[in-house]
Amino acid sequence: MTRRTGRHVTSRVRARGWLRTESPVHVGGLGTDPSEPLPIALDGLGRPYVPGTTLAGVLRSWSRGAAPDALLPDLWGTAGEDSEGGASRVIVADALVTSDTRLDDHGLPLSPLNRAFLEFRPSVGIDRVTGTAAPEFLYGRQVVPAGYLLRLEIDIESAADSDPAVDEARMGAFLAALSAGDIRIGAATGRGLGSVRLLDDPLEVAVERFDSPQGLLAVLRGDAARVRSKTSLSAVEPELPTRREFLHVQVVWRPLAPVMVRATPSGLSVDTLPLTTRVDQRHLTLVLPGGSLKGALRAHAEFVERTARFTPDGAPETTASHGESGAATPRAASEDPAAGHSAAFRAQLDQLPAVRGLFGAARDDVKDRRAGALRAEECTALITIPETLWQTVTGADPLPMASPGEHAELPAAVRDRLDDLGMAQADHVALDRWTGGAADGRLFSVVEPHSVEWEPIRLSIDLTRLADGREPALALLLLTLGDLAEGRVLLGASVNRGFGDIEVSEITLVGGPWPKQVTLPEALDGPEISTIAQAWTDYLAQEVS
Structure with a gap:
């Protein structure tokens, strides 16, 4: 029987932190009704999340910079038809969407986003000739609102044929780009969606060694000597293509x-x-x-x-x-x-x-x-x-019911509060071209x-x-x-x-x-x-x- 061995790993740089959504985020999930908005991705428990494949994909795309053909096989792996292929050395976990940074005893988020807080973004194409909505150009998507958090967990594993210092610098480049908001997540990023930013605190960065007994014991004990700062990772050049x-x-x-x-x-x-x-x-x-x-x-x-x-x-x-x-x-x-x-x-x-x-x-x-x-x-x-x-x-919230045939109105106190915010309820009506009076069923109101x-x-x-x-x-x-x-x-x-x-x-x-x-x-x-x-x-x- 052929003996199988795992990938030889000599060291690992690990980052654990939180991404804050600076704009709405949409990562598509499975839809059951084509007439409904594009749904958000849900995990097995029905909670909004961002798959690790999505996070790995945007990190890989960013790392290519101005050279889209730069595959970086030494970092991201290759899909070969024979034994020449290799797996990625970057491991990214699924990111649960949460409302705060609390974790349980197992390191899992405690406050998943309630799906009732998801928002809707409509999209419509305006025909240049008619000035109205173009046929087949009306759709919408569910989005995670701004201000929520994504749990971020990234590992870069170094083998004997890779330079651990370069891998540390690449992790530093990833974290710096996430802190600057240079990496977008999900769909419709050209429409302003997908902006995230890495929080400086809490953020845990550790460099772990597996090629010596002392290093293994430090990992098992959780020694503080493993902990590094985000800036300390950039001791050498990350060897990435020129930026866009x-x-x-x-x-x-x-x-x-x-x-x-x-x-x-x-x-x-x-x-x-x-x-x-x-x-x-x-x-x-x-x-x-x-x-x-x-x-x-x-x-x-x-x-x-x-x-x-x-x-x-x-x-x-x-x-x-x-x-x-x-x-x-x-x-x-x-x-x-x-x-x-x-x-x-x-x-x-x-x-x-x-x-x-x-x-x-x-x-x-x-x-x-x-x-x-x-x-x-x-x-x-x-x-x-x-x-x-x-x-x-x-x-x-329920309002007092209007009499039959009358249009319900906002209470005076509500209109006053809207006015303080710079908004007002305005009523509009279409005039009948024959009678000169208000057209039947053509009264509507706008805030x-x-x-x-x-x-x-x-x-x-x-x-x-x-x-x-x-x-x-x-x-x-x-x-x-x-x-x-x-x-x-x-x-x-x-x-x-x-x-x-x-x-x-x-x-x-x-x-x-x-x-x-x-x-x-x-x-x-x-x-x-x-x-x-x-x-x-x-x-x-x-x-x-």
Whole structure:
């Protein structure tokens, strides 16, 4: 009988800590109903968690840096067809989502997240022709709110043919990247989801030796000599590929009209409510999802490029989609109008290379399909709403019943508290074109954030991902930001009914061509703009199909 032995391990660097969710996180799980939102991953006990494969995957992706083909087989292993393959030396445990850092006697989290605290993020595509929701482009996903914790457990095992000092440095690089928020978890990271940050305390880092009796005894006894600080791990270079290059943009703004994204479902006494997110377990605030901000910027970027591509006689270039055969895709197929309209909308989204580079492609048949380089973070309001107040507004707490035929109203005390927070209930009605009176069944109410302050809008652009299309994409970004600064980009819902107007006080950029922070006017007047402008001119001279 062949004798089997395990992998020879001479030392191990171990990290035990907590990741705090800085934005909502979605790691997909098993769904049973296609009509329901995309579900969150649940463990065998029905508790939200992040699988170790997900954490290992994002760590591996980050470690490749600007070289996506760098496999790092000495660290992450290889999948060989013969005996040449090897397992990863990085071991990552499943991360349970919790509300605090308490552990039981076995080192397991004591306070798993209650599934009632999961939030919902809706997503809808707006058709550029009709201005309404595009067919087959409405979906939603469950998310873990910001402010909760993930248990982090990582080991890197060193063998005789690996350098323990380099492995320690790599663990230090992982922990430093997690502390800086450079590693995202889960889906829709370009929409602002998946931001996590490593807590400095509690954090346990230990280096353990197994190649001597003294080292083994130290591990068994739990000697304090094993414990290391996070900074002490970086004694040598981690030998990782060059890091990716990013451009960071911050937009300081204030609303001139109500700015909100509609929540689903409607309240019992108020028909339309603004979308909220949790600040902590007892307080909420308003939120503009990154997907909404990114969608508004993408629509305007398409408008900018299509305007720039007008021919001299004023006729716009074709917007029809062409497949490999060169035949135009119709806007609606007679056998399935909705599906045809949806296919044409996706083709329109993917037609412009600079837009596609910044915001990503929607179709599977695009040759250079990849995630967009631009990431829009979620933008939250600078107010704190008690959950008890919001439960009354949404109807989770019972209100006095209205008389038959009457519309239920919020109590005066609740309206006063909303007014103190910069929000108010507004009633709207459609007028009958024949009688001139209120149309039957057309009365609805909205909680409008008429005087709410917001945090800055934060964008980041992965310049490494843009590759050869970097300069044209930067030119399109600067033109879009210029229109945003001039108030030509509206944010949120109901922009055709007076919502969404904003005033921008400052836009700053740092990274890429601008290693030191500059304002948008300084960037447009700087020496770097000549190369970007010439690349934009050359790009517009190229035909797109």
